[in-house]
Amino acid sequence: MTDYTKEIQKRRTFAIISHPDAGKTTLTEKFLLYGGAINLAGSVKGKATARHAVSDWMEIEKERGISVTSSVLQFNYDGYCINILDTPGHQDFSEDTYRTLMAADSAVMVIDASKGVEAQTRKLFKVCAMRHIPIFTFINKMDRDANDTFELLDDIEKELGIPTCPVNWPIGSGKKFRGVYDRDTKKVLTFSDTMKGTKEGHIEEIDIDDAKIDEVMDEDQKEQLMDEIELLDGASAEFDMEAVSCGKLSPVFFGSALTNFGVETFLQHFLTMTTSPLPRTADCGVIDPMTEEFSAFVFKIQANMNKAHRDRIAFMRICSGKFDAGMEVYHVQGDKKMRLSQPQQMMAQDRHIVEEAYAGDIIGVFDPGIFSIGDTVCTPGKKFAYEGIPTFAPEHFARVRLLDSMKRKQFVKGVNQIAQEGAIQIFQEYMGGMEEIIVGVVGVLQFDVLKYRLENEYNVDIRLENLPYEHIRWIANKEEVDVEKLTGTSDMKKVKDMKGNPLLLFVNSWSVGMTLDRNENLKLEEFSKN
Numbered sequence: 364m365t366d367y368t369k370e371i372q373k374r375r376t377f378a379i380i381s382h383p384d385a386g387k388t389t390l391t392e393k394f395l396l397y398g399g400a401i402n403l404a405g406s407v408k409g410k411a412t413a414r415h416a417v418s419d420w421m422e423i424e425k426e427r428g429i430s431v432t433s434s435v436l437q438f439n440y441d442g443y444c445i446n447i448l449d450t451p452g453h454q455d456f457s458e459d460t461y462r463t464l465m466a467a468d469s470a471v472m473v474i475d476a477s478k479g480v481e482a483q484t485r486k487l488f489k490v491c492a493m494r495h496i497p498i499f500t501f502i503n504k505m506d507r508d509a510n511d512t513f514e515l516l517d518d519i520e521k522e523l524g525i526p527t528c529p530v531n532w533p534i535g536s537g538k539k540f541r542g543v544y545d546r547d548t549k550k551v552l553t554f555s556d557t558m559k560g561t562k563e564g565h566i567e568e569i570d571i572d573d574a575k576i577d578e579v580m581d582e583d584q585k586e587q588l589m590d591e592i593e594l595l596d597g598a599s600a601e602f603d604m605e606a607v608s609c610g611k612l613s614p615v616f617f618g619s620a621l622t623n624f625g626v627e628t629f630l631q632h633f634l635t636m637t638t639s640p641l642p643r644t645a646d647c648g649v650i651d652p653m654t655e656e657f658s659a660f661v662f663k664i665q666a667n668m669n670k671a672h673r674d675r676i677a678f679m680r681i682c683s684g685k686f687d688a689g690m691e692v693y694h695v696q697g698d699k700k701m702r703l704s705q706p707q708q709m710m711a712q713d714r715h716i717v718e719e720a721y722a723g724d725i726i727g728v729f730d731p732g733i734f735s736i737g738d739t740v741c742t743p744g745k746k747f748a749y750e751g752i753p754t755f756a757p758e759h760f761a762r763v764r765l766l767d768s769m770k771r772k773q774f775v776k777g778v779n780q781i782a783q784e785g786a787i788q789i790f791q792e793y794m795g796g797m798e799e800i801i802v803g804v805v806g807v808l809q810f811d812v813l814k815y816r817l818e819n820e821y822n823v824d825i826r827l828e829n830l831p832y833e834h835i836r837w838i839a840n841k842e843e844v845d846v847e848k849l850t851g852t853s854d855m856k857k858v859k860d861m862k863g864n865p866l867l868l869f870v871n872s873w874s875v876g877m878t879l880d881r882n883e884n885l886k887l888e889e890f891s892k893n
């Protein structure tokens with residue numbers, strides 16, 4: 364193997380998905396701790412002040428104390444080079460959260476053991492499932508009273524429609540949590556309370572037949588464990604690596620990120636089961652990550668990290684080959700040869716300039732306003748475009764009113780630019796023009812971002828009026844349907860997106876079904892690939 368293929372082979376690029384508070388940040392910290400990337404757990408992004416060091420990019424983030432942007436963390440562990448894509452975990456997540464998943468090769472799903480599958484987990488899971496990437500489940504907070512283990516697995520299977528295969532099994536929970544039983548090695552990993560990670564834990568590995576096991580758990584617990592294992596061996600899906608690889612079976616692990624229990628064993632198993640950079644589909648066929656020629660696609664554009672310069676950063680996922688700083692590349696959509704300016708990477712807290720990067724890595728490059736989401740960059744001489752990134756369904760809508768009509772020009776420019784960066788989606792009345800604009804966002808925080816940016820960057824004041832729509836559908840067969848003649852429900856609104864595609868907005872989810880019933884030929888879809 365040549366050097367560059369070795370580098371690619373050892374890369375693992377994944378995202379962590381969860382509902383807020385399930386423990387994603389804590390788990391990430393513990394991963395970094397094992398990788399030696401940070402010395403002290405808790406320093407990645409403390410909720411209040413420490414976080415600003417990491418992503419002090421937008422004023423609004425500072426004001427709110429939450430992370431609007433998502434960053435990438437790279438560290439090494441056990442011969443692997445790991446890229447964690449951080450998806451914004453706050454309730455007000457945005458379309459960027461979904462787009463980040465397009466750059467991942469697998470996902471770790473963190474679930475709170477006392478809550479099971481929650482709303483945001485469900486949404487993020489859907490996007491992963493659409494891509495058929497492997498999904499690994501970490502059931503967290505076992506040091507607290509947890510739901511019944513079988514019920515937790517049942518919940519995942521029913522809510523998300525993916526069968527599960529527990530790799531280990533918890534012994535008790537809360538005050539009675541004793542550790543996990545590894546189904547393969549038949550050994551128990553004993554839990555010791557690290558007092559929220561402040562004290563070094565002493566974890567033992569004891570064979571289930573070893574007499575020492577009686578010191579760890581009482582008769583009842585052992586009996587329960589044996590019963591559960593027997594039941595499990597009879598009932599659960601058999602481990603099938605092929606099914607895992609295409610996202611049809613999720614390996615499940617139990618632990619407690621806060622007390623640092625079960626995290627390293629999870630990481631070790633995960634790294635052997637998850638995939639090195641996956642091939643990606645382009646318009647000329649599938650591109651092998653191991654080919655020598657560099658290629659990448661833009662999955663996120665971050666505006667205004669530095670307000671003084673109004674610059675943007677385009678985040679690219681490298682899909683094949685090796686990237687060298689200063690190399691000439693070809694921007695396919697712009698039909699231009701260029702050098703990528705100031706390529707950078709995040710290593711734990713620091714942004715630094717990269718000299719070289721490989722398939723699987725994420726780099727951020729200075730963008731003078733030429734890139735769009737989904738664009739392809741490759742070695743000059745090649746000319747292909749990676750599959751585009753879908754437009755995801757916004758969940759909140761508002762009508763935008765311009766307060767000073769003299770500023771119409773700046774206003775139109777501003778909303779268009781912000782929409783082009785992918786922070787918001789703009790819609791117009793189906794038969795109308797730009798005089799009335801409806802804005803759709805995935806997370807409500809984006810409304811604030813829009814208002815703030817229009818005021819600060821374009822000197823335009825607006826008023827937003829919330830609209831009651833919650834469901835949006837693109838018309839999949841627009842050529843076959845006469846949109847004007849569509850008969851829907853009374854809450855339905857016809858609009859068009861910036862590319863002129865017709866869409867329907869609904870207040871109620873049942874109206875979607877009703878409209879489909881009333882219009883036999885109509886085909887609707889939840890995201891747009893155009």
Ligand code: GDP
Binds near residue numbers: 388
């Ligand atoms: P995120 O919103 O998913 O990133 O969640 P955080 O990692 O910020 O965790 C949310 C809260 O749960 C914090 O107060 C953590 O200290 C706590 N937490 C995380 N993991 C555990 C765990 O394993 N056990 C307990 N008891 N608390 C946890």
